[in-house]
Amino acid sequence: MRKKAIVMTAFLIILVGCGTKDTRNIIEYQFREGTKGLEMQLLQNSPPPKVYENSDILISAEISNLGAYDIENSYLALGIEDEYMEVRDWNGYIIKEKGTGSKRNTFGIQGKSQLMPEGQKSAITIRAKTRTLEQQTETHTSVVALTACYKYKTILEQEVCIDPDVYNLRNEKKVCTVTPISLSSQGAPVAVVKIEPLMLDSEDSQQARPQFMIYIRNVGNGEVYSQSIMEDACGSSAISKDNINMVSIKANVAGRGLQCTPQQVHLKDKEGIVKCSMEQGVSKAGNAFSSPLVVEIDYGYSFTVSRSVEIRRLGRQ
Amino acid sequence: MMIPQSEKMNKKAVILLLVLLVAGCTSTRNRTSGGEENYRTGTQGLYMNFVPYSPPDRLFDDENLRVRIELFNRGAEDLAGSNNRLYLSGFDTSIITGIPTSGMQIPDIEGKKMYSPEGGFDNIEFSGYVRSLKEKNINVYQPVILLTACYKYSTIADPSVCIDSDPFGVTTQQRVCNWNSVVSTGSQGAPIAVTSVQVEPQPGKSRFKIYVQNVGGGDVLKDGADILNRCNPYDATGIDYKDIDYVHVDDVSIGENSIMASCKPLENGYLRLQTSGAGFMICEVDNLVGPAYTTPLRIKFSYNYRQTLTKQVRIIQSP
Numbered sequence: 090m091r092k093k094a095i096v097m098t099a100f101l102i103i104l105v106g107c108g109t110k111d112t113r114n115i116i117e118y119q120f121r122e123g124t125k126g127l128e129m130q131l132l133q134n135s136p137p138p139k140v141y142e143n144s145d146i147l148i149s150a151e152i153s154n155l156g157a158y159d160i161e162n163s164y165l166a167l168g169i170e171d172e173y174m175e176v177r178d179w180n181g182y183i184i185k186e187k188g189t190g191s192k193r194n195t196f197g198i199q200g201k202s203q204l205m206p207e208g209q210k211s212a213i214t215i216r217a218k219t220r221t222l223e224q225q226t227e228t229h230t231s232v233v234a235l236t237a238c239y240k241y242k243t244i245l246e247q248e249v250c251i252d253p254d255v256y257n258l259r260n261e262k263k264v265c266t267v268t269p270i271s272l273s274s275q276g277a278p279v280a281v282v283k284i285e286p287l288m289l290d291s292e293d294s295q296q297a298r299p300q301f302m303i304y305i306r307n308v309g310n311g312e313v314y315s316q317s318i319m320e321d322a323c324g325s326s327a328i329s330k331d332n333i334n335m336v337s338i339k340a341n342v343a344g345r346g347l348q349c350t351p352q353q354v355h356l357k358d359k360e361g362i363v364k365c366s367m368e369q370g371v372s373k374a375g376n377a378f379s380s381p382l383v384v385e386i387d388y389g390y391s392f393t394v395s396r397s398v399e400i401r402r403l404g405r406q
Numbered sequence: 407m408m409i410p411q412s413e414k415m416n417k418k419a420v421i422l423l424l425v426l427l428v429a430g431c432t433s434t435r436n437r438t439s440g441g442e443e444n445y446r447t448g449t450q451g452l453y454m455n456f457v458p459y460s461p462p463d464r465l466f467d468d469e470n471l472r473v474r475i476e477l478f479n480r481g482a483e484d485l486a487g488s489n490n491r492l493y494l495s496g497f498d499t500s501i502i503t504g505i506p507t508s509g510m511q512i513p514d515i516e517g518k519k520m521y522s523p524e525g526g527f528d529n530i531e532f533s534g535y536v537r538s539l540k541e542k543n544i545n546v547y548q549p550v551i552l553l554t555a556c557y558k559y560s561t562i563a564d565p566s567v568c569i570d571s572d573p574f575g576v577t578t579q580q581r582v583c584n585w586n587s588v589v590s591t592g593s594q595g596a597p598i599a600v601t602s603v604q605v606e607p608q609p610g611k612s613r614f615k616i617y618v619q620n621v622g623g624g625d626v627l628k629d630g631a632d633i634l635n636r637c638n639p640y641d642a643t644g645i646d647y648k649d650i651d652y653v654h655v656d657d658v659s660i661g662e663n664s665i666m667a668s669c670k671p672l673e674n675g676y677l678r679l680q681t682s683g684a685g686f687m688i689c690e691v692d693n694l695v696g697p698a699y700t701t702p703l704r705i706k707f708s709y710n711y712r713q714t715l716t717k718q719v720r721i722i723q724s725p
Contacts, residue, residue, distance in 0.1 A: 260647055260650050264496035345500070374640055376496060380500075381544045
């Protein structure tokens with residue numbers, strides 16, 4: 090009887106072990122998609138809609154990196170009216186300078202990856218204090234704004250067709266054709282939305298020169314800045330308009346660098362176009378082949394969440 | 407009611423015997439009335455396919471890439487010669503390295519014969535190496551690998567035709583054959599086939615309209631080693647439009663008499679096929695005398711042939 094029980098138990102264990110498998114493939118998770126980067130949300134009642142003078146208030150936010158790039162050494166800035174509020178300290182796992190009374194702090198948060206398919210999510214808390222209202226003031230409505238200014242990167246990996254037969258004179262089977270490619274998102278708020286490949290003759294008659302027109306668009310809900318002025322974007326310094334809506338771009342085909350013009354792209358009405366070409370060319374003695382085009386766009390991004398807070402005189406109902 | 411054991415055994419024995427008889431009487435071989443195999447049939451020359459999992463559908467970088475191909479000669483001509491070659495292309499050679507751009511020679515493979523009705527076979531392996539994708543900041547690379555075979559082949563057709571020097575004459579003499587306006591010939595164990603012969607007899611003369619078709623699914627190229635070398639996808643010149651859809655007419659003869667000189671339209675001995683793969687030529691025999699007789703109309707073409715096969719491979723960056 091005991092032997093039977095052992096055999097049955099072993100059989101059940103094997104049966105359960107051989108049951109349904111999780112068919113998701115972790116290695117091949119496609120994390121470079123989506124139009125979001127950093128997402129922020131002020132928590133309910135934090136700050137509360139009404140608060141008294143001379144009292145502590147907590148400003149809490151949930152911060153998530155829903156894009157495909159890790160944020161490092163970026164800024165969070167609290168926008169408050171200095172006459173009515175002051176910052177006491179910052180707290181949160183991702184905050185670098187905890188305990189400071191500054192209105193600005195640095196932070197870092199990981200994005201989506203193969204090992205972290207949903208990106209990192211964290212909460213921060215800023216402890217502030219309301220000041221005493223003026224004698225004649227019973228209530229004052231103040232806006233509390235939390236701004237994130239962060240450096241980001243869009244990385245596109247897209248297979249393109251390289252066909253050295255520029256004029257299509259060779260009569261042979263080709264594994265691909267040179268055609269425009271439409272894209273949607275790459276896990277970042279600035280996206281490559283279209284690629285127009287073109288094969289050109291080179292000065293060297295034995296070479297063909299691939300060229301790509303790359304169309305970029307700000308698909309997020311924030312503002313784009315040049316990466317070099319991100320500290321100023323969350324500070325009080327003025328920002329030159331040349332640094333607004335500015336991205337930096339570089340590209341390569343399977344490690345072979347492309348020359349991009351312009352390298353610093355100004356987005357007009359949220360869109361921009363770059364021309365990148367492989368100056369060293371590819372040999373015409375060859376069949377059409379597919380190769381990965383890698384485009385990297387560096388930029389700064391910023392957006393703000395805010396809430397109104399009514400500051401009341403003590404004793405007022 | 408219980409059936410006796412011995413009766414059960416008898417029934418089983420009868421069923422077994424019947425099964426054996428049916429199996430023994432089943433024949434899949436196509437025999438002619440003379441007991442000879444007609445091996446000059448079929449529309450293929452070289453047949454090729456990728457050995458399963460070689461290459462695998464998915465592999466990691468920093469690994470060897472092995473591509474093994476099975477080759478079958480399903481036509482009636484032998485494959486022989488160092489200019490018959492296989493090539494692999496379609497991928498970025500900075501990522502997949504070590505595959506020779508000069509290709510690999512197709513081994514000599516016998517065609518179908520009377521005593522070897524399936525033809526010969528062999529296999530060949532390309533070995534390459536996948537470079538690190540991480541160094542190139544690439545997560546996945548999915549090339550379509552293109553296999554190209556370029557080889558020399560020929561077609562021999564010998565349909566029987568009725569030669570009648572007086573096709574419309576009234577005679578009491580019995581004719582041994584009556585001319586048929588169309589002789590269907592089917593295929594001849596090669597990718598280029600003579601599909602039919604239209605006979606147009608006249609007194610003292612017969613005209614043959616010979617229909618030719620590319621039935622192999624590939625591209626027919628002019629013969630010659632130079633064309634075969636330019637069939638290489640890595641060749642600087644490559645094949646252009648004036649090299650394709652031509653077959654060389656080696657011979658058209660009635661009995662022992664060649665009538666090739668009468669064949670039209672030929673361009674320096676080449677018959678041009680349309681882009682649809684079909685073409686025809688008209689040959690004639692004259693100075694016919696005597697009663698009607700049956701004789702083979704022997705037609706021989708030679709050409710180069712190009713076939714391709716593709717397979718997509720997914721190469722992933724090692725974790």
